Amino acid sequence: AAAFCVRALQLGHVCVELASLPGTVEVERTGDITGDGPGRTALPWPEPGQWARALERSASVAVVDPTDAAPSAAVGHAEIRPLVFDGTRVYLERYFRYEREVGDALLRELGAGTGAASGAGGHAHPLREELLDRYFVSDRAAGTTPGPDAQRSAAGVALGRHVTVMAGGPGTGKTYTIARMLAVALHEALESGDSLEVALAAPTGKAAARMGEAVEAAIAGLDPPAEVARQIRAVEPSTIHRLLGYRDGIRFRHDHDNPLPHDLVVLDETSMVSLPLMARLLDALREEARLVLVGDPFQLASVEAGAVLGDIVGPVARTEGPVEGPLAEGITMLTRTHRFAEQSGIHALASAVRHEDLDAVLEVLTGDEFEDVAWIDPEDAGALARLSASLVSDAVEVVSLARDGEAEAALRVASDTKVICGSRRGRFGSHGWGDAIEAAIGARTSTPEMNRGWYVGRPVMVTRNDYATGVFNGDTGVVVERDGRTLVALADGPNVRTVPLARLESLSSWWSTTIHKSQGSEFSHAVVSLPEVDSPILTNELLYTGVTRGRDRVSLVGSIDAITAAVRRRISRASGLGARLWPNP
Numbered sequence: 001a002a003a004f005c006v007r008a009l010q011l012g013h014v015c016v017e018l019a020s021l022p023g024t025v026e027v028e029r030t031g032d033i034t035g036d037g038p039g040r041t042a043l044p045w046p047e048p049g050q051w052a053r054a055l056e057r058s059a060s061v062a063v064v065d066p067t068d069a070a071p072s073a074a075v076g077h078a079e080i081r082p083l084v085f086d087g088t089r090v091y092l093e094r095y096f097r098y099e100r101e102v103g104d105a106l107l108r109e110l111g112a113g114t115g116a117a118s119g120a121g122g123h124a125h126p127l128r129e130e131l132l133d134r135y136f137v138s139d140r141a142a143g144t145t146p147g148p149d150a151q152r153s154a155a156g157v158a159l160g161r162h163v164t165v166m167a168g169g170p171g172t173g174k175t176y177t178i179a180r181m182l183a184v185a186l187h188e189a190l191e192s193g194d195s196l197e198v199a200l201a202a203p204t205g206k207a208a209a210r211m212g213e214a215v216e217a218a219i220a221g222l223d224p225p226a227e228v229a230r231q232i233r234a235v236e237p238s239t240i241h242r243l244l245g246y247r248d249g250i251r252f253r254h255d256h257d258n259p260l261p262h263d264l265v266v267l268d269e270t271s272m273v274s275l276p277l278m279a280r281l282l283d284a285l286r287e288e289a290r291l292v293l294v295g296d297p298f299q300l301a302s303v304e305a306g307a308v309l310g311d312i313v314g315p316v317a318r319t320e321g322p323v324e325g326p327l328a329e330g331i332t333m334l335t336r337t338h339r340f341a342e343q344s345g346i347h348a349l350a351s352a353v354r355h356e357d358l359d360a361v362l363e364v365l366t367g368d369e370f371e372d373v374a375w376i377d378p379e380d381a382g383a384l385a386r387l388s389a390s391l392v393s394d395a396v397e398v399v400s401l402a403r404d405g406e407a408e409a410a411l412r413v414a415s416d417t418k419v420i421c422g423s424r425r426g427r428f429g430s431h432g433w434g435d436a437i438e439a440a441i442g443a444r445t446s447t448p449e450m451n452r453g454w455y456v457g458r459p460v461m462v463t464r465n466d467y468a469t470g471v472f473n474g475d476t477g478v479v480v481e482r483d484g485r486t487l488v489a490l491a492d493g494p495n496v497r498t499v500p501l502a503r504l505e506s507l508s509s510w511w512s513t514t515i516h517k518s519q520g521s522e523f524s525h526a527v528v529s530l531p532e533v534d535s536p537i538l539t540n541e542l543l544y545t546g547v548t549r550g551r552d553r554v555s556l557v558g559s560i561d562a563i564t565a566a567v568r569r570r571i572s573r574a575s576g577l578g579a580r581l582w583p584n585p
Contacts, residue, residue, distance in 0.1 A: 001055060002083060005092045009305045013574035014099055014275055015091040018048040020574070048088075055085040062093070089576050095305065098279040103580040105282040106312060109163035109291070110330040131187050132156055135180040135222060154332035155181035158292045161330050165270075165293045167313050168334030169350065170522070170548045174294050175211070177334070178266055179218035179232070181292070185264060186228045199262040200237040203272040203302075205465060205472020207520030208237040209491075211268045239465065239472065240267070240277055244284055254284040263289055269520050270295035275306030275577070298354050299545045300516060301571060311578035327581055345370025346547065346554050353544045358567045365556060365563070374555045378428065387527065387555060391417065391433075392440040395511060398478060399445055399457030405482040407489035408496050414459040414478050415491070417525040419512035420549055422542055428529045428557060433512035454501065456481045460488060461513060464506035469499055474520065476510055515546045526550035530558030533565050540570045 004016050055061045062081040084096040091099070136152035151173050158164040158181055168174050182198060189196040200215070202208040219232055243260070245253025254260050265285065267273070270293045273281075285291060293309065297317045301307035316323050316331045337347055345364055352360035365375035376383045394417055401410035419437075421430040441457075462475040477490035479501060487498040488507075515528070528546035531538055543566040547554055556563070 001051065001090050002060075002092075005083065005090055005095075008574060009092070009095065012301060012303070012305055012307075012571075014095050014305050015089040015574050015576060017089050017574045018051045019088065021048075021051070051090075052085070052087070055083070055090060058083070061085050061090075063087075064096075086576065089574070091576075095275065098275050099575070099577050099580070101279045102275060102282060102308065103577055106163060106581060107326065110161070110165075110312075110327045125188075127191060128156070128159060128184065128188055131184040135183050135187075135224075150332065150334055150336065151177040151180070154334060155184060157330065157332055158290070159185055161290070162288075163291045163293070163330060165309075165312055165331040166334065167295060167297050167309070167317060167331065169296050169298065169337065169354070171337040171347075172334035173336075174334060175214040175268075176218050178268075178292070178294060179215045180222065182215070182232050182235075182264075182266075183219065183222055183224045183228055186231050187224060190225065190227055196231075196264060197262040198231075198235050199243055199260065199265045200235050200268070201240050201243045201265065202237060202268045202520065203240060203277075204269075204474040204520060205239055205462075206474030206476070207269045207272070208239055208472070209475070210520055212237040237268075240273070240281060241465070242467070244280060252280055252284065255280070256283050258284075259286045260284050260289070261286075264292070265289060266292045266294065268294045270309045271297060271299045272302050272519055273306075273308055274302040274304035275308055275575075276304070277302075278306070278308045296548075298541065299548070300519060300541045301573060303516060305573075306577070307571070307573045307575060308577065311575055312581060314578050314582040325582060325584070343370070345373035346550050349373055349554065350544060350547050353540060353547060353567055356540060356567055356570075358564060361563065361567055362560070372550075372553050374553075376555060376557045378557060378559055384557075387557070388436065388440070391419065391437055391527070392444070395437050395441050395457075396444055398459065399441060399455075402457035402478055402480040402489075405480060407478070407480045407482070407487075407498060410457065410478045410480060411489050411491060411496055414510070415476065416523065417527065418510075418518070418521075418523040418549075419527040419529055420515050420518045420523075420546055421512060421529040422515055422531040422537055422546070423535060424514060426531060428531065430512040430514050430529075433529060434509050437511045438509070454479060454507075456486065459510035460504075460507040461510040461517070462504065462506060463508050466504070466506070469503055471499060471504060474517065476521075515542055515549070518549050519545060522549055522551045524551050525553040525555070527555045527557065530556070530562045530566060533559060533561040538562060538566050538569065540567055542566060 001016065004021065008016050056063055060081050061083045063085050065086070080093055082093055084091045084093050132152055132155060136149055136155065154166050154177050158166065166174055166177060186196055186198070200208070200211055202211050216233065219229065247253060267281070282291075293312070295309050297310045297313045301310060310317070312327070313331055313333070316328060316333060322328070348370065349361065349364045352364060364370060364373055376387055378384065394413055398410050398414045401413065419430070419433045421428065421433060423429045424431050426432055456479050458479045460477055460479060462471050462473055465472045471490065475490055477488045480487050480489045480498070482498070486501045488501050488504055489496050489498050526546065526549040530543070543563070547556070
């Protein structure tokens with residue numbers, strides 16, 4: 001059981017559910033007993049009852065009541081044991097504690113107001129209502145849609161509760177709402193003579209930078225008082241690790257005994273946040289602080305253990321109508337898209353994937369109704385050749401611009417079109433695409449340094465945070481030559497900054513990347529490359545995340561069988577958090 005718990009964590013699960021144990025872990029023996037092959041489930045697995053009896057007798061297992069609301073009573077510090085069994089699930093003790101801490105904090109805070117509720121229930125402050133009207137243009141007043149303005153309502157809810165969730169797909173106005181919510185909060189504090197400490201955070205440096213850019217763009221048309229605008233622009237988005245003061249291992253400077261000084265913390269891309277990191281963040285908040293969790297619950301979950309955002313929104317994301325429960329009033333789903341036109345094929349495809357509507361997915365891909373979506377069968381050599389030629393043409397242009405020292409133009413072209421892949425390996429993985437593009441560049445240009453692993457024109461992704469240079473994991477750039485110096489040109493908001501190549505150690509090639517690493521980014525043209533049909537990572541969330549990285553065009557490379565498997569197969573991570581938050585969904 002302990003070995004399976006450890007293996008489950010490596011696969012993103014928080015625990016092992018006895019009833020579905022064979023489907024939770026992979027048995028790594030020989031080729032046919034991995035992934036979703038029949039060999040794994042054909043093994044002589046014990047019945048759940050046999051597991052339960054053995055666990056209950058073990059001196060290494062703490063047996064707890066899953067409905068117990070007090071984590072300290074469940075596993076006392078004097079009797080900590082390596083495993084915890086709640087009757088149906090087995091945890092490593094630390095992860096059981098993380099889950100209890102997150103669940104208890106959310107049940108306590110999501111269901112509680114700050115005494116100044118606004119937007120949904122409660123009695124609003126007149127000043128806040130006035131400011132909400134000022135900074136949010138009502139869709140209803142504009143005559144564009146019936147009913148209340150969901151974005152205004154979401155901001156009102158966020159300002160009136162300790163913890164709230166603002167969830168929605170791409171283009172539904174999450175950042176628009178956050179920027180205006182910040183304007184309302186800071187303007188209200190200014191009028192009241194109070195100070196308000198605000199933090200903006202995201203799981204990665206790339207996502208934090210994009211958050212800052214989006215907020216800056218969103219406030220451009222607000223016309224707030226100069227002091228409010230100054231305060232919004234003074235908030236520098238950071239990674240969660242930097243916000244908490246990461247030291248080493250699992251230690252942070254800020255915790256329950258040394259909480260964050262902020263009054264309002266906004267966390268973007270929450271779907272990427274693991275259970276342990278969410279536990280650390282909640283533990284570091286002051287009692288009176290407000291936390292706003294923002295993200296798309298239909299995207300891929302975190303690389304590490306947990307599916308925290310999906311567990312939190314639970315039935316609210318899965319149900320069209322109202323949902324009852326102590327958490328429901330603190331969760332707002334933004335559903336109306338503002339980024340894509342009504343006739344957008346990207347929007348139609350993403351919606352069909354999310355709803356597991358295979359017929360609609362295939363209709364979008366194989367029909368001729370939409371010009372912004374293309375399907376490429378891997379067996380269609382001609383279509384693949386045309387796509388590859390287009391990618392190589394762009395790549396050659398990047399190299400040419402970089403050699404001429406045109407850093408901004410090189411970075412723009414390198415970022416416009418990107419191949420994003422389900423996996424790293426294989427012909428249609430990120431390594432395969434990257435190698436093919438580099439081989440074609442070598443054949444068409446004189447690039448002798450290519451064999452040494454770097455060359456002028458090479459797009460790169462940073463793979464480790466470097467606070468000394470202000471470069472973070474997920475940042476992207478292009479190697480350029482300027483005045484005889486080899487530099488890396490990096491996007492810095494609307495600007496470009498350069499760092500000497502010699503100062504950056506952790507870089508990987510960025511002609512292509514994985515869909516996981518593309519989270520938090522968008523591209524004018526996203527080329528989504530799916531793995532083989534039998535790949536265990538081929539899921540609905542993977543396909544949805546890939547498709548929604550495209551802003552203007554999406555080209556999907558994958559067989560009909562692979563697309564079908566992706567649409568129908570959802571990620572299911574073993575966790576007790578959802579059941580704890582929503583006992584009667």
